[in-house]
Amino acid sequence: MTDFAATKAMFALPEGMIYLDGNSLGPMPRATGERVRHTIEDEWGEMLITGWNKAGWMQKPTAIGDRIARLIGAEAGHVVMGDTLSIKVYQAVASALELNPTRKVVLSDSGNFPSDLYMVEGLVKSLGPDYALRVVAPEEVSAHITDDVAVLMLTEVDYRTGRKHDMKALTEQAHAAGVVTVWDLAHSAGALPVDLAGCKADFAVGCTYKYLNSGPGGPAFIYVAPRHADAARPALSGWLGHAAPFDFDLNYKPGNGIERMRVGTPPVLQLAALEASMDIWDMADMADVRAKSIELCDLFITEVEARCPDLTLASPRDGAGRGSQVSFRFHEGYAAMQALIARGVVGDFRAPDIMRFGFTPLYIDEGDVRAAVDIIEDVMTNALWDRPEYKTRNAVT
Numbered sequence: 001m002t003d004f005a006a007t008k009a010m011f012a013l014p015e016g017m018i019y020l021d022g023n024s025l026g027p028m029p030r031a032t033g034e035r036v037r038h039t040i041e042d043e044w045g046e047m048l049i050t051g052w053n054k055a056g057w058m059q060k061p062t063a064i065g066d067r068i069a070r071l072i073g074a075e076a077g078h079v080v081m082g083d084t085l086s087i088k089v090y091q092a093v094a095s096a097l098e099l100n101p102t103r104k105v106v107l108s109d110s111g112n113f114p115s116d117l118y119m120v121e122g123l124v125k126s127l128g129p130d131y132a133l134r135v136v137a138p139e140e141v142s143a144h145i146t147d148d149v150a151v152l153m154l155t156e157v158d159y160r161t162g163r164k165h166d167m168k169a170l171t172e173q174a175h176a177a178g179v180v181t182v183w184d185l186a187h188s189a190g191a192l193p194v195d196l197a198g199c200k201a202d203f204a205v206g207c208t209y210k211y212l213n214s215g216p217g218g219p220a221f222i223y224v225a226p227r228h229a230d231a232a233r234p235a236l237s238g239w240l241g242h243a244a245p246f247d248f249d250l251n252y253k254p255g256n257g258i259e260r261m262r263v264g265t266p267p268v269l270q271l272a273a274l275e276a277s278m279d280i281w282d283m284a285d286m287a288d289v290r291a292k293s294i295e296l297c298d299l300f301i302t303e304v305e306a307r308c309p310d311l312t313l314a315s316p317r318d319g320a321g322r323g324s325q326v327s328f329r330f331h332e333g334y335a336a337m338q339a340l341i342a343r344g345v346v347g348d349f350r351a352p353d354i355m356r357f358g359f360t361p362l363y364i365d366e367g368d369v370r371a372a373v374d375i376i377e378d379v380m381t382n383a384l385w386d387r388p389e390y391k392t393r394n395a396v397t
Helices: 004-008 032-054 057-072 085-098 114-127 167-176 257-261 268-281 286-307 333-342 366-381
Strands: 079-081 105-109 132-136 149-155 180-184 203-206 221-224 325-329 348-350 354-358
Touching (some): 032 057, 057 079, 057 203, 057 221, 057 257, 057 268, 079 257, 085 114, 085 149, 085 180, 085 203, 105 114, 114 132, 114 149, 149 167, 221 257, 286 325, 286 366, 333 348, 333 366
Parallel strands (some): 105 132, 180 203
Antiparallel strands (some): 079 221, 203 221, 325 354, 348 354
16 A cells, blocks of 8 residues: 555655645655756766766656656556657647548547647648637537547546546547547646556647646656557657667658657756656555545545535536546635635636645645645635735736
8 A cells, every 4th residue: 555654754845834736736855856966966067968878868758758657557668758748739639630641620628728729729720721629518529529530639637627538438439430539647647547558548648747746847748559659750850759869860760669759858857856756656556546535635525615615616526527636616716725825725726716726645634634624714714815915916826
């Protein structure tokens, strides 16, 4: 069984803060500073450019990819790190479209993260007027998987409410209709068990700065199923995706398998930070994480609803149907969240009225949940949010 008391002790959490925003930016492992210091001083500082060989920097994107593969049910050798999530969305969808050349429609839903939709909007405009992005309500996705759709692109867990799509069922339906699938795991990786191989997903992407604790701007990952690994053409044909980058061939030749999905230079310092986090995740069993997450979220919902009648649950009540977050609606949600943050309970706000709270058992326990609800009750019951300083929007909400 996962020892959650041991993992909690391995995170650097500020005294007096209850951090319920790891679904947006995970806290720093205590070992991160030393790991990054070692990379900066002992590797970069002492080895300089020889670090690419001596310190194994060039191999880190696939080596760490294999460690993440365990958390998302992917086959070894089919996940690679690098770039940002938006870049990986573009890569995956572009490659998926080429695998289905007689069709021109990308299907997604209105619960998807806007950046995913923006990237596809830009892609289809570049491809020409025959291509289109079709966006439907989340509950209508199944009905719109038709024989004119080329690619189904969905985020498994809704960033606002935590509502969870049924990846296996939708992937099976898509394949039966000749549709290629792309899954965004931004709110799944490290939050709940994922079975990409078992679901026969075609492509998946995700970030690491949320539940996987790689730090702000941490690298993204991309997964390509083995059956596509040597057939998918990388639309972003970067230098390090070349079969032999140091031959400096002027003509692009894609690398083998997942290596072709590399684009730019690996972010070595961020990958070092991610390694420190993965040392903790290597101690965790995702089934244990999921069970404890549902337990904590259920406790939070029960306590908040009993004590804060002004808040309306926006997340699915059934734990099996949501990710590792709980969202409540409140007409002054932004101000209320700022009041909570000022009192040491850190969540975040998503327009127009969502107060969002994330629960990661690796560092959140039942005592944290109960203490947080005490503060939420005080803020709501006494309208402590109703102050001008809490209503001025920051650049990041």
